[in-house]
Amino acid sequence: MDRYWNKTVETMEREQIRALQLEKLRATVEYVYANVPYYREKMQAKGMIPGDIKTLDNLKDLPITTKQDLRDTYPFGLFAAPMEDIVRIHASSGTTGKQTVVGYTRRDIDVWAECMARCLVMADADKNSRVQVSYGYGLFTGGLGAHYGAEKLGAVAIPASSGNTQRQITMLVDFGVTHLCCTPSYAMYIAESLNEMGYTKDDLKLKAGCFGAEPWSEAMRAELESRLGIRAHDIYGLSEIMGPSVSQDCRSQSGLHIWEDYYIPEITDPDTNMPVKEGEKGDLVITTIGKEGIPLIRYKTRDICSLTYEKCECGRTHARMSKPTGRTDDMLIIRGVNVFPSQIESVLLKMGEVQPHYQIVVERVNNLDTMTVEIEVSERAFSDHVKGIEDFERNIAKQMESVLGISAKIRLVEPKSIARSEGKAKRVIDKRNLV
Numbered sequence: 001m002d003r004y005w006n007k008t009v010e011t012m013e014r015e016q017i018r019a020l021q022l023e024k025l026r027a028t029v030e031y032v033y034a035n036v037p038y039y040r041e042k043m044q045a046k047g048m049i050p051g052d053i054k055t056l057d058n059l060k061d062l063p064i065t066t067k068q069d070l071r072d073t074y075p076f077g078l079f080a081a082p083m084e085d086i087v088r089i090h091a092s093s094g095t096t097g098k099q100t101v102v103g104y105t106r107r108d109i110d111v112w113a114e115c116m117a118r119c120l121v122m123a124d125a126d127k128n129s130r131v132q133v134s135y136g137y138g139l140f141t142g143g144l145g146a147h148y149g150a151e152k153l154g155a156v157a158i159p160a161s162s163g164n165t166q167r168q169i170t171m172l173v174d175f176g177v178t179h180l181c182c183t184p185s186y187a188m189y190i191a192e193s194l195n196e197m198g199y200t201k202d203d204l205k206l207k208a209g210c211f212g213a214e215p216w217s218e219a220m221r222a223e224l225e226s227r228l229g230i231r232a233h234d235i236y237g238l239s240e241i242m243g244p245s246v247s248q249d250c251r252s253q254s255g256l257h258i259w260e261d262y263y264i265p266e267i268t269d270p271d272t273n274m275p276v277k278e279g280e281k282g283d284l285v286i287t288t289i290g291k292e293g294i295p296l297i298r299y300k301t302r303d304i305c306s307l308t309y310e311k312c313e314c315g316r317t318h319a320r321m322s323k324p325t326g327r328t329d330d331m332l333i334i335r336g337v338n339v340f341p342s343q344i345e346s347v348l349l350k351m352g353e354v355q356p357h358y359q360i361v362v363e364r365v366n367n368l369d370t371m372t373v374e375i376e377v378s379e380r381a382f383s384d385h386v387k388g389i390e391d392f393e394r395n396i397a398k399q400m401e402s403v404l405g406i407s408a409k410i411r412l413v414e415p416k417s418i419a420r421s422e423g424k425a426k427r428v429i430d431k432r433n434l435v
């Protein structure tokens with residue numbers, strides 16, 4: 001029998017979940033209509049008023065929200081709560097440089113911690129657990145999101161943040177850490193470094209990991225479980241909706257339970273935004289119900305997965321999404337950081353002397369993602385810079401890192417050496433085998 005953090009809610013009958021969702025959806029629509037002019041105008045353009053939401057089926061009539069909408073209203077235009085009630089801000093990469101900013105009220109932080117606590121208990125944590133949080137702390141939601149959940153649970157939260165891997169391992173061993181939260185690729189790096197430092201998994205007290213923020217394969221799960229002697233859970237989330245803990249898989253590892261008392265999921269056709277048949281794959285669209293800072297209606301995540309409402313052997317009744325396998329846009333996730341090719345392009349266009357012909361090569365070397373940007377330089381620059389080419393590359397790399405937030409290797413190549421395409425340019429060559 002599984003343990004739960006909030007048994008009443010986690011095991012609610014479907015009819016009860018639906019009734020709760022309808023009630024909270026109606027309240028959310030009324031709330032955004034009253035407080036977010038952007039939504040009010042979008043609804044008015046569709047000839048809708050909040051009272052039109054009579055059943056859950058009416059969800060599909062509501063307007064879709066995209067990352068572009070967040071960009072158009074940057075930074076705070078979609079906030080529904082007054083700034084005096086916002087207690088925290090997080091942000092993640094936007095498509096062309098500007099960040100996507102989200103705000104949380106005190107209650108939002110509490111709801112987030114509640115959902116994260118449910119995920120940790122699903123990974124068999126309790127108040128005696130020691131949770132090392134090796135997601136980055138900062139504007140990224142990973143670190144603080146997991147941290148507040150661990151504290152809410154009453155476990156020991158260890159705010160390791162990412163990086164300094166040897167110290168991470170020393171803490172894992174010396175502090176008797178039972179749960180590790182980080183990206184799956186970082187967990188793999190930790191596992192390798194552990195052996196290099198002369199330890200084995202028997203030196204650890206680790207029981208489980210909550211790994212996410214990037215897509216990872218079942219093969220990688222098996223590898224992590226055997227190398228670290230743990231159960232590896234897949235945790236999903238996005239800053240626009242909340243952060244980590246929108247969903248996570250249970251011990252049966254057969255899909256990620258979405259906390260349906262706070263999020264209504266739909267799977268839609270990426271082109272029409274209309275719901276597809278149950279079980280079919282499509283674009284995951286999420287409506288937040290019960291969020292105050294920045295409630296989002298039908299947010300198009302662009303993550304591809306399917307949904308099932310079948311009973312799960314763990315006893316939880318909340319819908320399960322399949323492991324997200326890819327995206328319907330060109331966003332790359334490199335070492336847990338979201339990167340859009342258009343951000344790279346905007347840096348290049350500002351540099352001069354380089355051509356807008358470039359290619360991004362992503363590889364996984366020793367379980368860590370590397371990104372190389374190959375850029376054509378102009379004929380003149382190529383001959384002028386032959387000697388100073390390395391300085392020029394370094395300069396571009398510096399600009400790139402300040403915009404992307406992660407380092408990229410820059411390789412300047414001769415004019416006309418990158419293959420031209422007759423249709424869409426193939427900007428990204430992703431050599432990682434993620435699924």
Ligand code: DLL
Nearest residue numbers: 092142212213214215235236237238239243244324
């Ligand atoms: O990555 C939040 C998070 C932190 C989730 C820690 C899990 C653990 P963003 O930076 O806004 O937020 O990126 C969100 O990352 O739309 C997916 O494309 C991808 N993603 C997140 N979790 C998973 C996962 C955080 N488990 C974007 N599997 C999402 C696949 C994931 N992709």
